[in-house]
Amino acid sequence: MILYLLTFLLFGIGLYGVWTKRHLIRVIMGLIIMETAMNLFLVLIGYRHAGVAPILTGSHNETATMVDPIPQALVLTAIVIGLATTALLLAFSVRIYAKYKTLDLDKIRNLRG
Amino acid sequence: MSEIALYFVMPLATALLLVLFGHWIERWAGAIVSAVFLLLTAVTVHLWMGVDFPVSIAVGGWTPIDGVPLGIHWVMDGLALLMLGVINLIGVVVAVYSIGSMVKFTKLRKYYALLLLLGLGMNGVILAGDFFTLYVFLEISAISSYILVAFDRGAEAMEASLKYQVLGGTASMLILMGIALIYRLTGTLNMADAARVLLGMKAAPTVQFVGVLFLAGFGVKAAIMPFHAWLPDAHPAAPAPVSALLSGVVVKVLGIYPLCRIFFHVIGFQGVWPEVWIVLGGVSLMAGNILALAQWDIKRLLAYCSVSQIGYIFLALGLGTPLGLVAGLFHLVTHAVGKALLFFNAGVIVHVAGNRDMRALGGMATQLPFTRRTYLISAFSVAGLPPFAGFWSKLFIIVACVEAGRPFWGIWAAIGSMLTLAAFLKIQKHVFAGEVQGKRLYVHEAVFSRKVSMVFLAVLCVLLGFLAIPALYQQILSPASEVLIQGVSASLEILRQ
Amino acid sequence: MKSGMTPIVQKIAKLMVPFIWVFGLYIIAHGHLSPGGGFAGGVFLAGGFILISLASGSHPDREDQSEGFAAKLESEALLIFLAMASIGLVLKLGFMANLLAKTHPGMPGTMEAGGLIPWENLAIGIEVSAALSALFIALARHRVESSE
Numbered sequence: 001m002i003l004y005l006l007t008f009l010l011f012g013i014g015l016y017g018v019w020t021k022r023h024l025i026r027v028i029m030g031l032i033i034m035e036t037a038m039n040l041f042l043v044l045i046g047y048r049h050a051g052v053a054p055i056l057t058g059s060h061n062e063t064a065t066m067v068d069p070i071p072q073a074l075v076l077t078a079i080v081i082g083l084a085t086t087a088l089l090l091a092f093s094v095r096i097y098a099k100y101k102t103l104d105l106d107k108i109r110n111l112r113g
Numbered sequence: 114m115s116e117i118a119l120y121f122v123m124p125l126a127t128a129l130l131l132v133l134f135g136h137w138i139e140r141w142a143g144a145i146v147s148a149v150f151l152l153l154t155a156v157t158v159h160l161w162m163g164v165d166f167p168v169s170i171a172v173g174g175w176t177p178i179d180g181v182p183l184g185i186h187w188v189m190d191g192l193a194l195l196m197l198g199v200i201n202l203i204g205v206v207v208a209v210y211s212i213g214s215m216v217k218f219t220k221l222r223k224y225y226a227l228l229l230l231l232g233l234g235m236n237g238v239i240l241a242g243d244f245f246t247l248y249v250f251l252e253i254s255a256i257s258s259y260i261l262v263a264f265d266r267g268a269e270a271m272e273a274s275l276k277y278q279v280l281g282g283t284a285s286m287l288i289l290m291g292i293a294l295i296y297r298l299t300g301t302l303n304m305a306d307a308a309r310v311l312l313g314m315k316a317a318p319t320v321q322f323v324g325v326l327f328l329a330g331f332g333v334k335a336a337i338m339p340f341h342a343w344l345p346d347a348h349p350a351a352p353a354p355v356s357a358l359l360s361g362v363v364v365k366v367l368g369i370y371p372l373c374r375i376f377f378h379v380i381g382f383q384g385v386w387p388e389v390w391i392v393l394g395g396v397s398l399m400a401g402n403i404l405a406l407a408q409w410d411i412k413r414l415l416a417y418c419s420v421s422q423i424g425y426i427f428l429a430l431g432l433g434t435p436l437g438l439v440a441g442l443f444h445l446v447t448h449a450v451g452k453a454l455l456f457f458n459a460g461v462i463v464h465v466a467g468n469r470d471m472r473a474l475g476g477m478a479t480q481l482p483f484t485r486r487t488y489l490i491s492a493f494s495v496a497g498l499p500p501f502a503g504f505w506s507k508l509f510i511i512v513a514c515v516e517a518g519r520p521f522w523g524i525w526a527a528i529g530s531m532l533t534l535a536a537f538l539k540i541q542k543h544v545f546a547g548e549v550q551g552k553r554l555y556v557h558e559a560v561f562s563r564k565v566s567m568v569f570l571a572v573l574c575v576l577l578g579f580l581a582i583p584a585l586y587q588q589i590l591s592p593a594s595e596v597l598i599q600g601v602s603a604s605l606e607i608l609r610q
Numbered sequence: 611m612k613s614g615m616t617p618i619v620q621k622i623a624k625l626m627v628p629f630i631w632v633f634g635l636y637i638i639a640h641g642h643l644s645p646g647g648g649f650a651g652g653v654f655l656a657g658g659f660i661l662i663s664l665a666s667g668s669h670p671d672r673e674d675q676s677e678g679f680a681a682k683l684e685s686e687a688l689l690i691f692l693a694m695a696s697i698g699l700v701l702k703l704g705f706m707a708n709l710l711a712k713t714h715p716g717m718p719g720t721m722e723a724g725g726l727i728p729w730e731n732l733a734i735g736i737e738v739s740a741a742l743s744a745l746f747i748a749l750a751r752h753r754v755e756s757s758e
Contacts, residue, residue, distance in 0.1 A: 011290070018283055027279060034286045038293065045297045055644065070302065071293075074245055078289060080649050080738075081252045085282055087745050088259060092275050094749060099268045108272055118696070118705040126692055129685040173698070173706045 003044055010037035024096070024103040028089045035082040039075045046071035116156050117170055117187055120197070120240060123149050124233035128226040135222025142225040143212035143562075150204035150232060157198045166190045166592065167606060169242060169305075182303045182608065186242030190603065191592025195442065196239045196370055199449050203362050204232050206453065206566045211354045213562035214460055224264060231257040231358070235366045243303040244292045247374075251288070251367060255281050255334075258363055262351040273350035277343040284333035284340075291326035294319060295379075308379045308604035320380060327375050328389070335368020337427055338397040341420045345404075348419070349412035349469060353460025356412060360419045361453035365445055369426060377597045378604045382433060390431025395525055397424025402532035406539065410469045411459045414536055415452070421529060422448045422495065428526065429510045430597075432517045438594035439586060440509035446590075447494065447502040447577050454491035454570040458484050461563060462544060467554040471540065476549030483558050485545050487567045492537035494574040497530045502577035509581070614667030623665035630658035638735035639728060648731040652738025659743045663750070673751050680744035687737035694730055 014037055017030020046068035054069035093103065100108055127149050131142060138145070167190035171177070175184035208228060215221055234254025241247040259281070263274035296302055298319055299310040311320065333340040344364070348356045376382050376390075401421025408414040422444070429441030461484045462477065463469050478485050494501035497508075507530055514523035559567065580586045596603050614620060634654030641647030695706040708725040 011286070014286075015283070018279060024275075031279065031282045031286075034283065038286055038289045041290070042293050042296075045293055053645070071296070074296075074302075076647070076649055077245070077249060081249065081285075084256055085252070085278070085285075087749075088256060089275070089278055089282070091749060092263070092271060092278065095266065096268075096271050096275065099271065108275075115699055115705070118699050121705075122692060122696055122699070126689065129689045129692070132685045133682055133689075170705070173708060 004041065007037050007041040007044065010040070013037075022105050024093050024105055024108070027105070028086065028093065031089070032082070032086055035078070035085075039078050039082070042071045042075045042078065115170075116160065117168075117189060117240065119156055120153060120236040121233065123152060124229040124236065128229040128233070131222045131226045131229070135226070139222050142222050143208055146225045146228055147205050147208040147212075149229065150201045150208055153232075153236070154198065154201040154205060157194060157201060160189070161194050161198070164189075166194070167596070167603070169608075177608075181301070182242075182306055185246050186303060186305075187240045187246075188242035188305070189240060190596045191594075192370075192373065192442075192596045193239050195446070195589065195593040196366060197236065199446055200232065200235050200239070200362050200366060203358065203449055203453055204228075206569055207354045207358045209569075210357070210457055210460075210563050210566040213560040214353055214464065218264070224261070227257050227261050227264075228358075230254075231261065231363070235363065238366055239370060242305065244295060244307075245302050247304075247371060248285075248288060248292060251334075251371070252285060254363065254367055255285065258355075258359060261355045262347050262359070264352055264355065267350075270350040273343075273346040277347040280333055280340075280343045284330045287326050287330035287333075291323050291330060294323045294326070298323070304374065304379050305604035305608045308381075308601045309608060311379065311381070312601060321385075324376070324380050324386065327372065331368050331372045331375075332393070333368075334364065335372065335423055335427075336364050336420055337368070337393050337423055338400055338420065341397070341401075344420060345413050345416045348416035348456075349410055353456055353463065356415075356460070357453040357456035360416065360456060361449040364419065364423060365426075365449065369423070369430075369445065373430065373597060377600050379601070381601050387431050387433050390427050391519070391522065394424045394427030394429075394431055395522055397421060398428060398526065398529045399424075399532075402529050402536065405536040406532060409471050411462060411471055411540060411544065412456070412469055414540065415455050415459060418455075418495065418533060418536060419448075419452055421533065422452070425507070425510055425526065425529070428522060429513055432513055432519070434513060434517045435594060435598055436509065436516055437513040438597050439590050440506065440513045442590050442593050443509055443580060443586065444503075444506040446580070447506040447574070450570055450573045450577060451491045451495040451501075451503055454487060454567060454574065455495060457563065457567050457570065458488040458491065461559045461567075465553055465555050465557075466551060471543040473551040474544045475547045475551060476545070478545040479549065480553070480556060481545075481558055483564065484567075487571045488545070489541070490571045490574050492534075492541070496534035496537050498534070500575070500578055502574050502580070505578050505581035615665050620665045623661050627658045627662055630661070631655060634658065634735070634739070638731050641731040642727050648734025649738055651731070652735040653742060655735065655739035656742035656746070659739070660746050663746065668750065670751070673747050677744050677747045677751070680740045680747065684737050684740035684744065687733050687740060691730055691733040691737065694726055694733065697726075 011034055014030045014032070014034030017033060018027050021027050021030060048065050048067050051065045051067035054066040054072070096108065097103055102108070127145065131138075131145070135142060167188060169182075170187045171182070172185040172187065177183060208225070211224070211228070215224060218224065231254050234250045234257060237250025238247055238254065241250060259274050259278045262277060263270045292302070295307055298314070298317070299307040301307055301310065314320075329340065333343070336344040348360055351359060376386055380386070398421050401417050401419075401424055405414050405417035405421065408417060426441050426444050426448070429437050429444060431437075461481065462474070465477070465481065466474050490501065494503035497503045507526065511523040511526050514520065514526060558564075580589060599606070631654075634651045634657075636651075637646035637654060638648060638651030641651065699705050708727065
């Protein structure tokens with residue numbers, strides 16, 4: 001239970017970063033922290049007490065309790081999606097820096113008018 | 114039945130082939146993309162005529178055990194069919210328009226590949242039968258749209274796209290949290306199966322929290338108030354065909370459709386949710402209109418108008434009555450067509466004048482007579498004047514409000530409609546009427562491909578009005594609304610497939 | 611990033627990269643038997659490429675070529691994956707049906723056990739590695755452009 005609360009706390013930290021920070025890279029890092037928190041939350045959901053990795057190997061531990069494999073597949077996909085989103089955001093940061101010569105969000109907003 | 118896989122394979126394969134061989138076929142890229150969307154529209158019509166719904170296809174051939182679905186399922190029912198038809202049809206028109214309007218860009222194959230990926234993502238969202246497929250295709254469309262918004266790489270477009278990305282990324286995280294919680298509650302990711310499990314549980318507070326998460330997350334994608342902050346920046350900055358696609362289709366598919374699926378089919382549309390939808394819709398309706406009136410940038414005005422029309426759709430769907438659902442879906446269709454045409458017109462105007470500020474334009478009626486006519490058709494349709502399609506859909510909404518015992522919202526919607534008309538008359542006055550002023554970059558009318566797409570949409574604006582005839586809307590709209598009315602029992606029906 | 615790193619670093623990087631690539635291919639190939647699979651293995655392969663790239667410095671014309679090659683490789687790998695997924699469609703088994711698992715089922719725990727899955731893993735591994743390499747080159751190249 002405490003672990004779930006910690007992931008929500010991590011999510012809150014990420015959300016705080018996105019909301020309040022002025023530097024673009026810090027906002028992006030906040031988004032990354034949110035994604036990591038969500039991946040952790042998903043993995044935690046799959047945990048079964050005293051479970052082993054959910055891989056069939058043909059050996060004799062077939063009857064052991066296995067953790068739920070579905071959240072692990074979800075987390076794999078979510079990590080890749082997070083990677084794509086982050087990569088795009090960073091590419092945009094590079095371009096915006098080239099145009100505005102600053103990464104301060106207040107200045108970037110004001111220039112547009 | 115395996116034609117459903119075409120919705121996925123065709124756009125993806127064509128996009129990849131465009132990237133590989135685009136260097137040689139760049140001139141034909143637009144025609145190829147239009148052909149792909151046309152093919153998918155034809156498949157939609159073919160499925161509509163031939164097949165009994167709902168249909169559930171198991172990817173990979175995993176048959177359900179004891180009625181519990183394993184693996185990924187693609188689900189097609191009346192609502193999915195309607196949305197697929199709308200998407201692919203508007204996709205054809207946008208691709209045709211792009212042939213004429215994107216001429217000053219190089220590397221157009223990337224643009225068309227992104228357009229196809231956006232189409233793929235939207236088709237996937239609609240056909241998804243379980244939450245994670247929905248999330249994956251939602252992200253595919255979202256990322257494609259982020260890039261498309263910033264396609265001209267100007268400072269403004271990049272900044273608008275950045276804002277869109279941060280807000281959209283946060284929304285996706287909220288959606289992922291909702292999906293994780295649903296998995297924890299029900300032990301399954303399949304939407305129909307989750308509905309079945311949730312039926313047997315009490316209305317736990319966690320389900321309410323999940324509903325709030327989804328409403329916030331998909332609400333950002335749907336640009337309903339108070340989550341609309343990205344739309345007035347992103348839609349003006351995008352190239353004209355992209356704005357048309359975004360405003361007309363993407364906000365509906367990525368926002369309204371998943372909300373309908375989740376609230377009507379999984380969580381169950383009772384308790385506090387209808388009220389919340391109605392209030393959110395009503396607020397967006399009026400606030401969007403008022404803010405639209407205050408704008409001097411053409412495309413920003415149209416973007417705020419989109420927010421208000423999405424509010425109309427939420428209001429109608431929130432009523433929950435059969436007529437309300439039909440009205441909401443009808444308005445979805447007419448607004449998609451009308452708003453796309455409005456953005457096409459704005460695209461011609463901006464192309465000719467070189468800027469978007471209405472104070473610097475004027476007297477275009479003599480220079481762009483064709484555009485003026487299509488503008489009037491689309492403006493009257495979206496504002497709700499007879500005999501165009503928008504009038505009938507708004508009438509349906511107002512009648513549905515009164516019939517559901519909420520005449521206040523009916524009057525509210527009517528007042529909003531007058532404000533929308535005022536906003537469009539503002540464009541008419543400052544852009545088309547009056548003396549010719551301001552500089553022009555070109556002094557010619559829209560090129561042929563633009564005209565073709567605009568005429569097609571204008572004709573649709575008129576023809577869709579005929580959907581008000583009960584005999585017609587029962588064929589097209591009622592299968593969709595019935596799916597929504599059945600609510601959670603529709604999910605149980607899907608499980609039986 | 612005009613010139614690379616010192617010759618010592620370059621030599622060590624060139625020594626390390628084959629091992630990194632073999633490990634990446636191992637993760638891809640055993641995706642159905644142990645944690646990893648296409649995505650993770652592809653990241654390893656791309657990591658090897660990035661290591662070499664960082665160690666040897668930037669050469670703008672070669673980067674141009676590499677980026678184009680990586681983009682094409684990525685699209686081809688994804689097309690191959692799509693073709694494998696569509697085999698089931700053609701043979702009326704359902705989209706993405708695992709063909710080889712039906713015709714050549716193997717013992718669980720061996721390499722043949724997955725049917726079509728190891729081949730799809732391979733396609734995805736190549737795709738991910740090409741995509742990440744193209745990403746790296748694009749970001750690194752633009753950095754050089756904008757700082758001049």
